[in-house]
Amino acid sequence: MPGRNEICRYLVVNSEESTSQNIAWGPWIVVGFGALLFLLGAGRFVLKHRFGFIDALHCCLAVVPAGLLLLVFEYVLHHARRVSIILLFVAGVLAFSSPVFDVALGLALMGAMASPALSDWKNKNRLRKSTTAPGGEN
Numbered sequence: 001m002p003g004r005n006e007i008c009r010y011l012v013v014n015s016e017e018s019t020s021q022n023i024a025w026g027p028w029i030v031v032g033f034g035a036l037l038f039l040l041g042a043g044r045f046v047l048k049h050r051f052g053f054i055d056a057l058h059c060c061l062a063v064v065p066a067g068l069l070l071l072v073f074e075y076v077l078h079h080a081r082r083v084s085i086i087l088l089f090v091a092g093v094l095a096f097s098s099p100v101f102d103v104a105l106g107l108a109l110m111g112a113m114a115s116p117a118l119s120d121w122k123n124k125n126r127l128r129k130s131t132t133a134p135g136g137e138n
Contacts, residue, residue, distance in 0.1 A: 027113045034109030037095065041102025048099075055100065062104035063111075070108055 041059075045051040069091060077084045094101040 027117065031110050031113045034106045034113070036106070037102050037109065038106030040095075041099040041104075041106060044099035044102065058100045059103045059107075062100050063107050066101065066104040066108040067112070069105070070112055 045055065069087065073084060073087045073091070076087055091105065095105055
């Protein structure tokens, strides 16, 4: 029969392993929804058999208003949750009416999730490099 210290050590090791295996699903859902919007807009361009330089320029320029819509939505969501439904309705109407806005909103959503992830990744790499001493010793 294992002693109390062995049981505690087993529980601590297993709880650390299960905690490290948890995934933050929120950002992945938002990235998936952004990719779906992007592909929906690209598919609508393919069905029209038309995508030129002007359409690409419109998509690039529409990223700024789409990002601004996300910023306003985030602010309104924290301060007036019921009013955020209006912004969701506006975003839905714009996405339904224009493939340019589909592409732009998809890119804005994916960019909004990629920016913090990349900065966290860079900070982890800096922290890892700063904790190792020259010569590879700690």
